Amino acid sequence: MGKMRHLLLHVGHGKTGSSYLQSSLALSQEGLDEIGLCYPFHRSFDAARRGFVTSGNREILWSAIETSDPEALFGPHDTALISGEQLHRELLPRKDAFFAFVNNAQITKVSLLLFIRDPVEDACSGYQQAVKRGGYTGTIEDFFSQYERPKTVSDFLEAFTDKPATATTVRNYSRSSDVLGDLETFLGNVALTMPPIDRINRRLTPAELAIQSSFNKHLGPSGNLVADKLCTELPDVCAEVTAPSEDVQRAMLDRNRDVIMAVNRRIDADQHYSFDTIEPASDESLSLTLEQIQVIAKSLAPKIRMR
Known part of the structure; x- marks a missing residue:
């Protein structure tokens, strides 16, 4: 009899604690190996173990598929885990290649874990991420008018739910009080190591967001200069949710209503x-603490050349 392989995929999506989970997984890699679960090494693991924003090890999956090399995933084990918040999007156009690989690699079970998030909450967080790491310069109203993540989720579930030997677990990040516990349950009640900090990739305050957006307008994508430093060096700063008017929120929900109901x-x-919906902040004034100013100055100083 051939191998009985089990492939577990944490497929996203973004803004549902992925960097936090990937920090835990990187810290737990040796322990997972000891119980027969391979979490293949990726060059980002050192940063993940220190609590930095990372993207998981999904590149290992695509490399294994391209080279027809299941050993790159499983090593000496029969169970492997891959994590990548973009996998739910990337798998859609490549599903035929993925399932062909599954069949050829004697993978007898595929388990998928997808975290979703309530649309308004997700759109607010997505706007932040677009400014922080995508160089976005539009308004939050513009972002809401283009938001359509539930459509991608619906397409993914339609493509992967009820496939032979494939099981899909969906957890709503907005409902969960313990996303790490959700992942541990998905893995078969495996105990994972806690990351070194409670929050990874925190949201920006309104003032931080305004500064980063302004840098994007003048320099292009530049989150490494301001946003990344603020989130990494001041992870415990609390920021209110930045939200547009309720009318804008309702318009987005109405536009996505059919796919939301389909999901x-x-x-x-x-x-x-x-x-x-989320009540917009009543105070639109912008302010920075001394610590925030010092982080920004320290980050920018080496880039400034005195003339």
């Missing part, structure tokens, strides 16, 4: 998307 029909009731 809800496919997942457990306690994980459903909600149509809740």
Whole structure:
């Protein structure tokens, strides 16, 4: 009899604690190996172990598929884990190649873990991420008018739910009080190591967001100069959610209503998307603490050449 291989994929999506989970997985790599679960090494693991923003080890999956090399995933074990918050998007156009690899590699079970997030909350967080790491310069109203993540989620569930030997677990980040516990359960009640900090890739304060957006306008994508440093060096700064008017939120929800309902029909009731809105902040004044100013100055100083 051939091998009975089990492939576990944490497929995203973004802004659902992925960097936190990947920090835990990198710290737990040796322990997972000891129980027969291969979490293949990726060059980002050192940064992940220190609590920095990372993207997991999904490149190992695509390399294994391109080279028809399942050993790159499994090593000496019969169970392997890959984590990447963009996998739910990347798998869609490559699903035929993926399932061909699964068949050829004697993978007898595929388990998928997808974290989703309530649309308004996700759009607010997505706007932050677009400014921080994508060089976005538009307004939050512009971002909401283009938001369509539930469509990608719906397409993914339609493509991968009820496939032979494939099981999909969906957890709503907005409902979860313990995303690490959700991952541990998905892995078979495996105990994972806690990351060194409680929050990785925190949201920016309104003032930090305004500064980063301004740098994007003048320098192009430049999150490494300001946003990354603020989030890494001041991880405990608390920031209110930046949200547009309720009218803008409702317009986005109405535009996505059909796909939101399509997703809800496919997942457990306690994980459903909600149509809740977020009250915009009443105080629009911008301010920075001395610590924030010092981090920004320290980051920019080496880049400034006195003439």
